[in-house]
Amino acid sequence: xxxxxxxxxxxxxxxxxxxxxxxxxxxxxxxxxxxxxxxxxxxxxxxxxxxxxxxxxxxxxxxxxxxxxxxxxxxxxxxxxxxxxxxxxxxxxxxxxxxxxxxxxxxxxxxxxxxxxxxxxxxxxxxxxxxxxxxxxxxxxxxxxxxxxxxxxxxxxxxxxxxxxxxxxxxxxxxxxxxxxxxxxxxxxxxxxxxxxxxxxxxxxxxxxxxxxxxxxxxxxxxxxxxxxxxxxxxxxxxxxxxxxxxxxxxxxxxxxxxxxxxxxxxxxxxxxxxxxxxxxxxxxxxxxxxxxxxxxxxxxxxxxxx
Numbered sequence: 001x002x003x004x005x006x007x008x009x010x011x012x013x014x015x016x017x018x019x020x021x022x023x024x025x026x027x028x029x030x031x032x033x034x035x036x037x038x039x040x041x042x043x044x045x046x047x048x049x050x051x052x053x054x055x056x057x058x059x060x061x062x063x064x065x066x067x068x069x070x071x072x073x074x075x076x077x078x079x080x081x082x083x084x085x086x087x088x089x090x091x092x093x094x095x096x097x098x099x100x101x102x103x104x105x106x107x108x109x110x111x112x113x114x115x116x117x118x119x120x121x122x123x124x125x126x127x128x129x130x131x132x133x134x135x136x137x138x139x140x141x142x143x144x145x146x147x148x149x150x151x152x153x154x155x156x157x158x159x160x161x162x163x164x165x166x167x168x169x170x171x172x173x174x175x176x177x178x179x180x181x182x183x184x185x186x187x188x189x190x191x192x193x194x195x196x197x198x199x200x201x202x203x204x205x206x207x208x209x210x211x212x213x214x215x216x217x218x219x220x221x222x223x224x225x226x227x228x229x230x231x232x233x234x235x236x237x238x239x240x241x242x243x244x245x246x247x248x249x250x251x252x253x254x255x256x257x258x259x260x261x262x263x264x265x266x267x268x269x270x271x272x273x274x275x276x277x278x279x280x281x282x283x284x285x286x287x288x289x290x291x292x293x294x295x296x297x298x299x300x301x302x303x304x305x306x307x
Contacts, residue, residue, distance in 0.1 A: 127162040164193040181213045198224045236266035244278040271295040
């Protein structure tokens with residue numbers, strides 16, 4: 001071998017290494033975009049936070065009622081409100097939402113008063129066991145088992161209040177599993193059992209929005225009697241879902257007005273939620289930028305200084 005040839009081969013080695021160093025980031029990007037990596041990212045993300053956005057007013061890991069409920073007087077007012085504003089003469093059927101069941105309160109429903117105390121106590125214990133076992137399965141990461149536990153145990157429960165809790169939990173689990181049609185189905189069944197539950201109606205609207213049924217989500221939200229709600233977290237969720245729905249429909253001013261109202265009830269939650277992709281249609285609007293800047297400034301000042 002000649003000296004010139006060996007010298008050229010030696011100098012070619014660093015250039016090859018340099019080319020590999022340049023090409024490596026691009027190879028890493030390509031590998032990260034492979035189908036297998038997407039499944040891993042999706043599964044790791046699904047194992048993190050329990051719910052996706054729009055935010056569900058979701059269920060805690062206890063057997064207590066899952067959301068603020070209305071007292072007797074408020075339910076009577078809500079029934080009158082629904083009867084005076086109902087646009088349809090028949091109740092919804094199947095999984096396509098038409099309207100909230102406005103005359104459900106007048107229809108005969110199984111309730112706790114239809115059961116003797118021993119039977120009611122037995123159903124309460126069964127319901128508590130079903131909810132507890134389903135949450136244990138959920139925490140283990142077995143979402144399908146959690147759903148099966150509740151669906152198999154549902155026929156044993158006849159009390160309306162207890163069936164409401166099971167249906168609401170099933171709706172939340174199916175939402176987590178991205179079975180949005182079934183999630184909406186169980187949420188509607190729960191609303192039939194307790195039409196005066198604004199948190200559940202908000203959850204149904206969030207599910208409908210995720211399914212792309214924005215008009216139905218707005219209709220569901222319109223049936224929530226906001227004037228009867230005192231829970232600021234729930235009011236934030238209602239108006240944030242309004243903002244997302246209006247943004248998706250291209251009604252910019254209505255979306256921004258709803259964001260302003262949501263900020264008034266929980267500015268910290270809004271700052272944590274403004275990255276929602278459903279707000280993309282209004283993200284470049286000057287009002288949105290001003291609101292975001294105000295929220296960031298308030299977060300830097302802290303709760304005491306911002307008052």
